[in-house]
Each structure stands twice: as structure tokens, then as C-alpha cells.
Amino acid sequence: MNQNKAKKNKRILRHSRVRAVVSGTAQRPRLSVFRANAHIHAQLVDDEAGKTLVAASSMEVKTKDKKTGIAAEVGKLLARKAGEKNIKAAVFDRGGFAYHGRIKALADGAREGGLKF
Numbered sequence: 001m002n003q004n005k006a007k008k009n010k011r012i013l014r015h016s017r018v019r020a021v022v023s024g025t026a027q028r029p030r031l032s033v034f035r036a037n038a039h040i041h042a043q044l045v046d047d048e049a050g051k052t053l054v055a056a057s058s059m060e061v062k063t064k065d066k067k068t069g070i071a072a073e074v075g076k077l078l079a080r081k082a083g084e085k086n087i088k089a090a091v092f093d094r095g096g097f098a099y100h101g102r103i104k105a106l107a108d109g110a111r112e113g114g115l116k117f
Contacts, residue, residue: 015096022093023047029054031078031090031117033106035097040071042078042106044090054081071102072109079113089116 024030029044043055056078058070065073082090090110097103111117 011096013096018093018096022091024091024093026053028089028091029087030093031107031110031115032093033095033097033103035095035102040067040074040102040106042074042110044078044082044087053087054078054085056081068102068105071105072112075106075109075111075115076113078106079110079115082115083113088114092117 022030024045024047026046026048029046032043032045034041039058041055041057044053045051046053056074058074060077061070061073063070063073082088092107094103099107107117
């Protein structure tokens with residue numbers, strides 16, 4: 001098995017352990033984060049209904065900043081969109097990634113934007 005595939009499988013296993021505990025509702029959706037090499041994506045998911053309520057991505061942000069700065073802007077954008085739909089609280093799902101760097105920057109940006117978790 002090559003190195004990248006093993007690394008991805010480990011992340012998926014970690015994510016499945018997190019998802020066994022973390023679940024979102026309509027009042028308090030799950031803030032799901034996915035980090036790729038070039039972009040970062042975040043969405044608020046109602047797991048009971050199986051629907052995405054709000055989504056934001058680094059592709060929507062038009063800033064020439066470093067990746068962590070862009071991730072913080074994505075968090076703020078997500079919080080702003082959530083505020084428009086009267087969503088004030090969420091449960092954070094780091095997606096099997098370490099709570100560090102871009103993941104932490106996105107969470108801090110969402111908190112700064114007014115989302116509680």
C-alpha cells in the first residue's frame with residue numbers, strides 16, 4: 001500500500017471515530033470541515049434530516065492571503081451565512097484532521113463570526 005493511501009485511510013478511521021460521537025440537529029448542526037491541499041471546505045449539516053444547511057469554501061473567498069488566513073475567512077463567511085439562517089450554535093467536526101493550522105484557523109474564524117461551539 002502506498003504512503004498516501006495509508007495516510008488517507010488513517011484519517012478516514014479517525015473521522016469515523018469522531019462521527020460515532022458527534023451528530024448535528026436542526027438547532028445545533030454539525031460543522032463539518034474538509035481540508036485539501038489547495039482548498040478548505042466547511043458546511044453545517046443537519047444529520048437528522050440528512051441535509052446541508054449552509055456551506056462555504058475557500059473558492060468563494062477572493063483574498064490573496066496564506067492558507068491559514070483564507071481558512072479563517074471561510075470560517076467567518078460560514079458564520080455570516082449561518083447567522084442569516086438564524087443558526088447560532090454548532091457542533092465541531094474536524095473531519096479526522098488534527099485541530100491545528102488551517103482547521104484551527106477556520107474554527108477561530110467561525111467563532112469570531114458569531115458561531116458558538
